[in-house]
Amino acid sequence: MARIHVIGAGLAGLSAAVELAGKAEISLYEAAPQAGGRCRSYFDASLNMTIDNGNHLLLSGNHAALAYARKIGGEAKLAGPEEASFDFCDLERRTRWTLRPNAGKFPWWILAPDRRVPNTAGLDYLALVKLLFAGPDQTLRPFLGNGEIARNLWNPLFVSALNTDPAEASAALAGAIVRETFAEGGVACRPVVAVEGLSAAFVDPALDFLRGAGADIRFGAKLRAIEFDGDRAAALDFGEERIALATGDKVVLAVTAPVATALLPGLTAPTEFRAIVNAHFACPAPKSLPLLTGVIGGATEWLFGFADRLSVTISAAERFLATPREELAATIWAEVQAVAGISEPMPAWQIIKEKRATFAATPAQDALRPGAETEWRNLVLAGDWTRTGLPATIEGAVRSGLRAAAFVEVPA
Numbered sequence: 001m002a003r004i005h006v007i008g009a010g011l012a013g014l015s016a017a018v019e020l021a022g023k024a025e026i027s028l029y030e031a032a033p034q035a036g037g038r039c040r041s042y043f044d045a046s047l048n049m050t051i052d053n054g055n056h057l058l059l060s061g062n063h064a065a066l067a068y069a070r071k072i073g074g075e076a077k078l079a080g081p082e083e084a085s086f087d088f089c090d091l092e093r094r095t096r097w098t099l100r101p102n103a104g105k106f107p108w109w110i111l112a113p114d115r116r117v118p119n120t121a122g123l124d125y126l127a128l129v130k131l132l133f134a135g136p137d138q139t140l141r142p143f144l145g146n147g148e149i150a151r152n153l154w155n156p157l158f159v160s161a162l163n164t165d166p167a168e169a170s171a172a173l174a175g176a177i178v179r180e181t182f183a184e185g186g187v188a189c190r191p192v193v194a195v196e197g198l199s200a201a202f203v204d205p206a207l208d209f210l211r212g213a214g215a216d217i218r219f220g221a222k223l224r225a226i227e228f229d230g231d232r233a234a235a236l237d238f239g240e241e242r243i244a245l246a247t248g249d250k251v252v253l254a255v256t257a258p259v260a261t262a263l264l265p266g267l268t269a270p271t272e273f274r275a276i277v278n279a280h281f282a283c284p285a286p287k288s289l290p291l292l293t294g295v296i297g298g299a300t301e302w303l304f305g306f307a308d309r310l311s312v313t314i315s316a317a318e319r320f321l322a323t324p325r326e327e328l329a330a331t332i333w334a335e336v337q338a339v340a341g342i343s344e345p346m347p348a349w350q351i352i353k354e355k356r357a358t359f360a361a362t363p364a365q366d367a368l369r370p371g372a373e374t375e376w377r378n379l380v381l382a383g384d385w386t387r388t389g390l391p392a393t394i395e396g397a398v399r400s401g402l403r404a405a406a407f408v409e410v411p412a
């Protein structure tokens with residue numbers, strides 16, 4: 001059986017390896033001491049608990065990600081409301097509402113004032129339809145406008161989905177999200193959260209699955225160079241070890257965009273990235289707090305209420321990178337108190353600033369994304385930054401892995 005060498009054990013590499021397990025011998029190489037890349041859990045000493053590198057939200061329309069979780073046995077670690085439902089809290093106006101798209105494809109919920117954003121009209125939601133026809137060069141802001149619905153729904157929704165300010169974000173990538181969620185009805189819009197941690201749902205079961213299939217998994221294995229021979233990759237250089245590629249061996253390169261461009265001469269890939277800031281507080285969520293609350297009118301954008309902690313996500317967060325951590329924690333905790341209706345003093349906390357959380361989902365950066373195939377016939381690319389048609393998400397990463405697997409399954 002041919003051997004497939006998968007480089008990078010983020011979700012793209014894991015999904016490729018899981019897909020190929022049993023069809024080929026698998027070697028998985030990861031530079032870090034653990035798998036999961038930008039989607040993983042770790043023990044945080046300040047909080048004395050295991051948390052995620054960043055809160056991640058999926059929607060029930062993320063079919064590839066959910067099928068991956070099902071295949072590896074991680075599905076039971078995912079939770080969320082049984083129907084599409086998003087609670088919002090406006091800190092400035094002290095108002096709350098719940099967005100409740102109906103399950104079917106015909107969106108009658110936009111005609112129901114108790115299911116849509118307050119002070120909006122059904123016609124305001126036409127922006128979603130227009131986005132389905134957005135061209136690759138168009139930016140998002142003109143589709144959203146500056147009205148009530150932009151402030152209270154479009155901005156929080158699309159800033160988190162694209163991790164890019166709508167003023168510069170790609171309207172086509174926003175349209176891709178709409179096509180796979182809202183356009184499919186509420187059944188595709190249910191929030192899904194890895195309540196026991198990202199690694200428990202997406203990473204650890206994948207490693208068990210791969211080990212069960214006989215995969216060779218190596219941590220601390222950083223690929224330093226690739227040797228080429230004409231139109232094929234001939235050897236992988238890990239510094240202390242050089243692995244020659246036999247005829248029929250193939251490589252799935254599932255590393256980050258900057259690493260891939262350093263390893264592959266002439267590769268074009270995104271060069272700009274956007275930050276995500278997460279704040280975690282060691283305070284169990286009050287029973288009355290939903291798993292997820294959209295927050296308007298503050299620094300906080302989404303509040304996750306976990307059994308052991310309250311966690312906040314702020315996307316496209318460049319504006320907070322220079323803010324001192326203590327100041328940021330205090331600001332966010334005051335907002336969390338207001339949203340959760342609690343008055344406890346600030347508990348143990350942690351602020352994580354992921355400066356390069358995702359590539360900038362702008363039209364120009366989107367145009368730089370390469371497909372899976374390369375000029376080397378035994379080497380394909382995977383990663384959320386490759387041309388998946390989606391922004392940088394778990395769904396995009398998993399799909400890129402499936403696509404890479406489909407390419408390498410074909411005999412050389």
Ligand SMILES: Cc1cc2nc3c(=O)[nH]c(=O)nc-3n(C[C@H](O)[C@H](O)[C@H](O)COP(=O)(O)OP(=O)(O)OC[C@H]3O[C@@H](n4cnc5c(N)ncnc54)[C@H](O)[C@@H]3O)c2cc1C
Nearest residue numbers: 008010011012031037038039054056057223383384393394
């Ligand atoms: C804070 C944060 C919040 C997010 N929130 C969401 C969300 O709510 N919903 C959502 O869907 N997505 C979210 N994302 C995006 C999602 O996490 C990513 O799209 C996805 O994890 C990317 O997976 P990947 O495999 O493409 O890349 P990575 O996870 O970056 O994997 C690449 C792997 O390659 C390894 N590697 C790099 N160089 C080498 C080398 N030379 N040799 C060997 N290995 C190497 C890296 O260590 C890494 O493990 C978020 C991301 C962050 C950072």
